[in-house]
Amino acid sequence: VVDPFDEERAAIERRLDEICAGCLPELGHTIGQTITYGLKSPGKRLRPLLLILGYRACGGEGDASRLSCSPEIIHSYSLMHDDLPCMDDDEFRRGRPTTHRVHGTRTTITAGVAMIPLAVKVARDASHEMQIPASVTTSIVQVLLAAAGAAGMIGGQLRDLAGEGQSLSLEERETIHAAKTAALIAASLKMGGLAALADPEVTDALDGFGRAIGLAFQIMDDVLDVTSTTTALGKTARKDEVLRKSTYPGLLGVDAARERALGLIHRGMERLAGRDLLTQELSQVANFMVTRTS
Amino acid sequence: VVDPFDEERAAIERRLDEICAGCLPELGHTIGQTITYGLKSPGKRLRPLLLILGYRACGGEGDASRLSCSPEIIHSYSLMHDDLPCMDDDEFRRGRPTTHRVHGTRTTITAGVAMIPLAVKVARDASHEMQIPASVTTSIVQVLLAAAGAAGMIGGQLRDLAGEGQSLSLEERETIHAAKTAALIAASLKMGGLAALADPEVTDALDGFGRAIGLAFQIMDDVLDVTSTTTALGKTARKDEVLRKSTYPGLLGVDAARERALGLIHRGMERLAGRDLLTQELSQVANFMVTRTS
Numbered sequence: 001v002v003d004p005f006d007e008e009r010a011a012i013e014r015r016l017d018e019i020c021a022g023c024l025p026e027l028g029h030t031i032g033q034t035i036t037y038g039l040k041s042p043g044k045r046l047r048p049l050l051l052i053l054g055y056r057a058c059g060g061e062g063d064a065s066r067l068s069c070s071p072e073i074i075h076s077y078s079l080m081h082d083d084l085p086c087m088d089d090d091e092f093r094r095g096r097p098t099t100h101r102v103h104g105t106r107t108t109i110t111a112g113v114a115m116i117p118l119a120v121k122v123a124r125d126a127s128h129e130m131q132i133p134a135s136v137t138t139s140i141v142q143v144l145l146a147a148a149g150a151a152g153m154i155g156g157q158l159r160d161l162a163g164e165g166q167s168l169s170l171e172e173r174e175t176i177h178a179a180k181t182a183a184l185i186a187a188s189l190k191m192g193g194l195a196a197l198a199d200p201e202v203t204d205a206l207d208g209f210g211r212a213i214g215l216a217f218q219i220m221d222d223v224l225d226v227t228s229t230t231t232a233l234g235k236t237a238r239k240d241e242v243l244r245k246s247t248y249p250g251l252l253g254v255d256a257a258r259e260r261a262l263g264l265i266h267r268g269m270e271r272l273a274g275r276d277l278l279t280q281e282l283s284q285v286a287n288f289m290v291t292r293t294s
Numbered sequence: 295v296v297d298p299f300d301e302e303r304a305a306i307e308r309r310l311d312e313i314c315a316g317c318l319p320e321l322g323h324t325i326g327q328t329i330t331y332g333l334k335s336p337g338k339r340l341r342p343l344l345l346i347l348g349y350r351a352c353g354g355e356g357d358a359s360r361l362s363c364s365p366e367i368i369h370s371y372s373l374m375h376d377d378l379p380c381m382d383d384d385e386f387r388r389g390r391p392t393t394h395r396v397h398g399t400r401t402t403i404t405a406g407v408a409m410i411p412l413a414v415k416v417a418r419d420a421s422h423e424m425q426i427p428a429s430v431t432t433s434i435v436q437v438l439l440a441a442a443g444a445a446g447m448i449g450g451q452l453r454d455l456a457g458e459g460q461s462l463s464l465e466e467r468e469t470i471h472a473a474k475t476a477a478l479i480a481a482s483l484k485m486g487g488l489a490a491l492a493d494p495e496v497t498d499a500l501d502g503f504g505r506a507i508g509l510a511f512q513i514m515d516d517v518l519d520v521t522s523t524t525t526a527l528g529k530t531a532r533k534d535e536v537l538r539k540s541t542y543p544g545l546l547g548v549d550a551a552r553e554r555a556l557g558l559i560h561r562g563m564e565r566l567a568g569r570d571l572l573t574q575e576l577s578q579v580a581n582f583m584v585t586r587t588s
Binding site: 030031035081084086087105106107109110111112113114116117118120121124134135137138141142145146148149150154155157158159161162 | 324325329375378380381399400401403404405406407408410411412414415418428429431432435436439440442443444448449451452453455456
C-alpha cells in the first residue's frame with residue numbers, strides 16, 4: 001500500500017531530526033539521547049500530519065513541517081511517561097523497548113518534563129520562521145499548552161489514573177479521552193488553522209473535527225486492544241483488560257464501539273464541510289482513524 | 295525576629311490560595327489537591343519575593359504578587375519531582391511528608407508536569423491584569439520557560455543525576471547549579487524587571503545578580519546540609535553525603551565554601567549597584583541568602 005502522505009511524513013522526520021540534533025550539543029549527551037530516543041520512536045505522526053493538512057485546508061502555502069513537530073513533542077513525552085514503571089509499566093512501545101528501559105526511569109521522567117518547554121520553543125521558532133504575527137504566535141502557544149496542561153492531556157491522564165480498577169460510565173470514559181487524547185489532536189488542527197491566519201469560526205470547526213476524530217481514534221484504540229495481537233500493535237495487547245480499565249468494547253461491545261467511532265468521524269467531517277474545509281487529504285486521514293489495524 | 299517582608303509574603307500566600315482555588319473545580323479533586331499540597335507547602339517564597347523586589351527596584355508601582363507566583367509554581371513542581379522515590383527518595387520536605395507520600399507517586403509525577411503549563415497561564419493572566427504589553431508578556435513567558443526547560447532547571451537536574459556517585463570538579467558542580475537553581479532565581483528577578491518595562495541593560499543586571507545569589511544560595515544549602523540537623527532543616531540532613539554527591543564543603547571545606555558564597559553575593563550586589571538598582575530590600579534578601587540557618 002502506498003502511503004499518500006509519504007512526502008509529508010519524510011519532511012516531519014527530517015524536522016524531528018533537526019530538533020534532536022539541536023538538543024544534543026546544548027544539553028549534554030544524556031538528555032539529548034533520551035529525548036531523541038522518545039521522539040524518534042517510529043510513529044504514525046498523526047498530530048503533525050493533521051497540523052499540516054489543517055494549515056493547507058485553510059489556504060496556508062508555506063512550510064508548516066517544523067511547527068507540526070511541536071504537538072508531536074508533547075505527544076512523545078506523554079507516551080514516555082505513560083510507559084513508566086509507576087504508570088502503565090509497559091516494556092514495549094511501537095516494537096521497541098520503552099524509553100525508561102533504555103535510559104532509566106529518573107532520566108525519562110526529567111527528559112519528558114523538559115519536552116514541554118522544548119515544544120513551546122519549537123512552536124515559537126517555527127512561527128518566527130513562517131513570519132506569523134506575534135499575536136498569532138501567542139495564540140498558537142496557548143492552544144498547545146492548554147491541550148497539554150491540566151485542563152487537557154495531563155488532566156485526562158490524572159482522571160484516567162483515578163478511574164483505574166473502578167467501573168466508569170460511557171460519559172466518564174469519554175470525558176477522560178476528550179482531555180487525554182482528543183484535546184491534543186484538536187489543538188494540532190487548530191494550530192494549523194491559526195498558522196494560516198484563519199478566522200475563529202474556521203479554527204473552531206477544525207477544533208470540533210479534531211475532537212470528534214480524536215475520540216474516534218481512542219475508541220478504535222480500545223477496539224484494537226481487544227481484537228489485535230501484541231506483534232501487530234508493537235506494544236503489549238490486552239493491557240487494558242489487565243488493568244481493569246473500563247473500555248469502550250467492555251461498555252458497548254466491539255461492534256457498537258466501532259459504530260460509535262464511525263458516527264463520530266462522520267459528524268466531524270460534516271463539521272468541516274460546513275466551513276468548506278473538507279479537503280480530500282483530511283477525509284483520508286479521518287477514514288484511516290477507523291480503518292487502521294494497528 | 296520580625297520578617298521585613300511579612301506583607302509581601304502574606305500577599306504571595308493569598309495569591310497562591312487563589313490559584314489553588316482556581317484549579318480545584320476545573321480539574322477535579324485529585325489534581326487540585328495534589329497541586330495545592332505541593333504549592334502550599336510552607337516555604338521561604340524566595341523567588342516570588344525576588345520578583346516583587348526586582349519589579350519595585352525598576353520603578354514598578356503595580357501589584358506584582360500574582361505574577362510572582364509563576365516561578366514559585368515551577369519551583370514547587372521541581373521539589374515534588376526531586377523527592378520522588380525514583381529521584382532523591384525523600385520522605386520529608388519542610389517538616390511535612392513529601393507530596394508522593396500523601397498523594398502517591400503516579401499522581402505526583404503527573405500533577406508536577408501539569409504545573410508547567412499552569413505557571414505559564416498564571417504569568418499570562420497576571421501580565422494581562424497588570425496591563426503589560428503583549429510583546430513584553432511573551433518575553434516574560436520565554437524567560438520563565440527557558441529557566442525551567444532543558445537548558446535551565448531540568449537540564450541541571452539531569453546533569454546532577456548523571457553526576458551522582460562520581461566525583462565532580464568545582465566547575466562541573468557550578469555548571470549544574472547555575473542551571474538547576476540559579477537560572478530560576480535569575481529568571482524571577484528578570485521577570486520583575488520586564489514587568490516594570492525596564493531596559494535590557496537593566497534586566498541583564500538583575501539576571502547577573504540573580505545568577506550570583508542563586509549560586510551562593512546553593513553553596514549555603516550544601517554548607518547547611520553538613521552543619522545543620524534534620525529538625526532545623528525540615529528535611530533529611532546529610533542526604534548529599536549518603537548519595538555521595540560532590541558538595542562544595544567536600545570540594546572546598548566548610549569555611550572556604552562559605553567565603554565563596556559571600557564573594558558571590560558581593561559581586562552580585564556590585565552588579566546591581568552599577569545600574570542603580572541596589573535597593574535596601576534587595577540587599578536584605580541577598581544577605582539573608584548567606585546568613586540563613588535553615
